[in-house]
Amino acid sequence: MTIILGIESSCDETAVALVTSEREILSHKLATQEDAHRPYGGVVPEIAARAHAEKIAPLVEAALADAGLALAEVDAIAATAGPGLIGGVMVGLVTGKALAHGAGKPLVAVNHLEGHALSARLTDPDLQFPYLLLLVSGGHCQLLAVEGVGRYRRLATTIDDAAGEAFDKTAKLLGLGFPGGPAVEAAAREGDPTAVPLPRPLLGSPEPHFSFAGLKSAVMRAAQSGDYQTNDIAASFQQAVVDCLVDRTDKALKGLDFAPSALVMAGGVAANAIIRTALQRLSADHGLAFVAPPLWLCTDNGAMIAWAGGERFAAGLTDPLDIAARPRWPLDTAADSVRGAGVKA
């Protein structure tokens, strides 16, 4: 059995966890920065970097104390090395390097997206490769064939905005606060999802990708028109996102060149109950198992980084201490570029 210490700091969460190769979560600590960001309606990176720097060392100590372990008993240090807000990523990665160097432990630099991609395997021991992953978060919206540790093929991505970004901007347009996902979901519960006619970009399109920029513009026009209730706009927006995610995932499932063991959903947007239910139904329609990590593992956390680091460590993949933080870091570097709206890939 190996024990991995995982550090995550690529966006607004500072998180540290200790996870074993037997899928035991010995401790996980999270210092959410949402309070610090709320006045800004978003994540401001310098605030994020400063807050990460203040919180990370006490969190490492607390995680070790919770698990009743000394650093010497840990087998490897895993830290997010990107993609994300560069200031925050650097704080976590440098902390990981310092711990690895000081304790003489190997460092595993983890791609934040790989953390999400493998997180379902932490809580579901039966989940086998390959599977189809819908990764939906504040910075990403992708469909990936997960074929093994470090083996990801991107089948589709957003050609403009990420799904979570659309939630955040909609929340801001509607004055619902931050974080946008839970705020829009709560407002949508009180609204009519058919009240506001909104577009479903790329619905039914032969190309595989996602698009949310046009939806965002339509939400803005609806909000400015004064013709609709805020809750109705939120509910109609959420329904439009659901329809797009289901349509694009359905298209991917119909065109797969491999037999997936399951449809897996991960990333912060996977915490949305309406979206989760819709994807679960789609999975059932395809006779496929549906796996989504528990809600706390969908949003950013240290356990998924520790787990992904552990999977890489078990595969013999460690990194030198001079590895650089990367603000952009695609999981599938061989994927065809999708540069923006109108560019076919």
Added chain:
Amino acid sequence: MIEYGLDEIGLLGKRIARSLQPGDVVGLTGSLGAGKTTLARAILAALGLEGEAPSPSFAIVQPYAPPEVTLPVLHVDLYRIEDAAEIDELGLFDDSAHQVLLIEWPERMGQRVPAEMLNLTIDFADEARRRLTATVPPAWEGRWPPQ
């Protein structure tokens, strides 16, 4: 003023990219969905970027450096900045003589907008066409409109 169809964005990006020099600051102003990121991507593509330019809304600053582009570029989105004092801490101008800044939502800088910024305002002509209006500083005289 330049009017363009969204299908002509590649050509417009090339014209602007050809005119850029190290030290330039280009502001991209316009409402949500006007096409600020789309134009920034067209400029980055014309500067040689073959990979993707993710929307900087999430990370706020996306850096690009040679060899993937011919000039170092910071692609910035200030949409989520509400307090202009935060701008100082982003370090946008730390290497301003050597790189090009493409800044979406430059109005969020308030008093900190550089005097030498070329500001491009994008308005809807219709769903598929846009109007580009430039506010041209002395540094851009003879370079705008771009050829």
